[in-house]
Amino acid sequence: MMQKYSTNNIVTITQLEKIMNVLSKSYTKLPHMWQLLYRMPFNVLTYASVTFCYRQTFQSTFPYYTDLNINNYYIGNNNNIRCENCSKNRFALSNQVICLSLDGEICDIIRLEPFSERSTLEFIVDIPDDDIYLLTIDVLVRLQRLSLFLFGTEIFRTSSSNNSNNNHEELLRNWFFPTQMEMMETIRIIAQTVMEIFAKEERCLKIKSPCYVFGDLHGNFKDLIAYSQYFWKCSPFLNTGRYLFLGDYVDRGNHSIEVIIFLFCFKILAPNNFFMLRGNHEIRDVQRRFTFFSDCQKRLNVEIWDLINDCFDCMPLSAVIDDCIFGVHGGIPVSVTTIQQLNDIPITLSNPFQQNSAAWEMMWNDPINYEELLLLPENQRKFINNNEKGFCRNFKRGTGYLFSENAVKKFLRKNSIDFIIRAHEVFADGFNFNSQGKVITIFSSSGYSIPSNKASILLISNNKIRIIRT
């Protein structure tokens, strides 16, 4: 009944030859795959046996759809199998047994053989098969490995020659790819893939709880790796939860490139579990004034920086969780009042300031409390009080708008929404409330301000919005 492809990560030479054969066929887009595998600083055999299992599993499908007592069914969103008559969610048995090692990493995948007798069960192959998946898993393994070196839990043990330090630095900078060219080529493939995924999404995403929500990351790779260890350690496939990121992935921190590629990889692997909104730093002009442009110029090149920004141009701008929680980077817009209208925002916005004011406002707006309102200059205060919409110019940032509790109430009522969750502003505890707790701000990059701030994230589950402070 069970077929196992590797035992305790031990692979025989014949198996390795087979694996290499499969891999070299898969990686036609990536040059020198063979050499690259041999030169990797981590256990090639473990890695190869896992990828081999993935490959083998993908290739097998079971035509077990005929035995159910239902005539018509269709594959719905998230590949749910639904009966057309009763529209009940049907369950299928996955043909994969996922094996975890003691530290919670996936170490093996076992394929189940179909049952010999007639059965009402069906099998479903739930991890998709594509070259890009193997490449993405490869990059994630490299980035996770990189974090061990960057954050001091692992050091190079190789013997030191004269210029070994330089070599090490170069290896780390290239994520263990032998050359910078190979790393750039990989990033290019990942960016092109993720761009297509973003472009297909609705501008206002519909997400179901349970869902974790993350605020600004700003190149804080250490925090992101920690979140991945806490909230989706083994793999995004093995979690039922979803992950919503509210934008501002790049700039300011030291590892913007790692942060954005890490998230892109998860978006590719589990597009229905990982959701990324656009923040005001996912804009070319902003990055030119901060660090992401110069980081890319130094470590990659301007062409790849531009390609990554093409992905940002296609990112959705807002999300609604369980039809009652509105998520956005900055805040509610003044130009548009209903969520329906948000889906009409054009998909490619290379210059959102000129192309779409609602998009711009959602990325830049801030809430304002009653107490803050009293501190406003007389003429501004009058404006926000008299203006029935409840917005005034955002004097803090010089662009976008401030929205008052009035504006919040109107938006919530009009769209039958209960809460607004947003990022965009740092607070000592990593969270803050406005409009009697109807607007929740979260900031998920610790040590960002002076004195040092905490990072917080939200868990939306079981009819509760819970703040998790790290």
Ligand SMILES: [Mn+2]
């Ligand atoms: Mn921001």
